[in-house]
Amino acid sequence: MALGGAVAIGSMTAIQARINGVLGVRIDDGIVAGLISFAVGLGLLVVVVLALPSGRAGLGRLLTGIRSRTIPFWMLLGGTCGALTVTTQGLVAGVLGVSLFTVGVVAGQTLHGLLLDRIGVGPSGIVAVTPGRVIGGALALAAVGISLGGDVLATAPLWLLLLPFAAGAGIAWQAAANGRLARRVASPLTATLMSFVAGTVVLLAGAAVSVSTRGMPGALPAEPWLYLGGLLGFAYILLGAWLVPYTGVLLLGLGSVLGQLVTSVVIDVVWPVDRGPATWQLAAMIVVAAASVVAAVPRRR
Numbered sequence: 001m002a003l004g005g006a007v008a009i010g011s012m013t014a015i016q017a018r019i020n021g022v023l024g025v026r027i028d029d030g031i032v033a034g035l036i037s038f039a040v041g042l043g044l045l046v047v048v049v050l051a052l053p054s055g056r057a058g059l060g061r062l063l064t065g066i067r068s069r070t071i072p073f074w075m076l077l078g079g080t081c082g083a084l085t086v087t088t089q090g091l092v093a094g095v096l097g098v099s100l101f102t103v104g105v106v107a108g109q110t111l112h113g114l115l116l117d118r119i120g121v122g123p124s125g126i127v128a129v130t131p132g133r134v135i136g137g138a139l140a141l142a143a144v145g146i147s148l149g150g151d152v153l154a155t156a157p158l159w160l161l162l163l164p165f166a167a168g169a170g171i172a173w174q175a176a177a178n179g180r181l182a183r184r185v186a187s188p189l190t191a192t193l194m195s196f197v198a199g200t201v202v203l204l205a206g207a208a209v210s211v212s213t214r215g216m217p218g219a220l221p222a223e224p225w226l227y228l229g230g231l232l233g234f235a236y237i238l239l240g241a242w243l244v245p246y247t248g249v250l251l252l253g254l255g256s257v258l259g260q261l262v263t264s265v266v267i268d269v270v271w272p273v274d275r276g277p278a279t280w281q282l283a284a285m286i287v288v289a290a291a292s293v294v295a296a297v298p299r300r301r
Helices: 002-027 030-051 053-068 073-096 098-119 131-147 158-185 188-214 229-270 279-296
Strands: none
Touching (some): 030 053, 030 188, 030 229, 053 158, 053 188, 073 188, 098 229, 158 188, 158 229
16 A cells, blocks of 8 residues: 555656656746745645644644754755755756656655665654665666666756756655654654755746846746646655655655556656657556565565
8 A cells, every 4th residue: 555655756757857847848937837846735734734733732742852952953954855855856857747757756755765764864763774775776777777778868858857866866855854853753744844845945046047037937838727736746745755754765656657657658648848758668567566566575584
């Protein structure tokens, strides 16, 4: 069930990537598009947290922990990585398509998920580097190698692929930090709120720099669906903070990657940026599915 939830997180991430990518292209500013996405999610979260008694109680524990310094500062920074993710979506996914965006995210999530589990950053503590987890990570990287075959590197600038790699690393860190904070305050909802607050602050600063150097973005589009990225972010960050204690960072990332690959291929079939998915995308999907299963197999003690 936890792995299925991780796959759902990936599916929502892929849909959010296309929404934010299209919004970034329409207003000609990926950073402002990311800010809009985060602002929508933050507004919804504030309403939900204040409306629920459990949300208000978790917020009280968070404020008490910050004042008494029992909550480390780094636990509050998960949202900064979320800001990097949505900004990268606005800059890359609308230009290259969701599938190529997912290529870099796969590599970043896999490598950093294995590392963060090993050093014990996530709420599960130190997770042993078992053969299954190593093989699963290696298979995921093999999928990246498949994805970079053909004419991908010839048609896509390298920096456009490095940005999603950084976003994938950020997603792994965000899951670990939010999971730890959710356990500390006994409320995944409160951890999600803190994530959106931190991300919004970073994006406000980034948007100010972008506007001062590039000028005002284009007019906001009228289609309501272009503003649903923040709602999806609210849903998958909350789900991730709840799941990561059960899955660890690596397995959560692999399941998420599988969901991203499947959904991104579907999106690029029904709504391509320039052309439909290639054979490498289907092959990468199969390899990452195998990686998720191998990493999820229980190990004998």
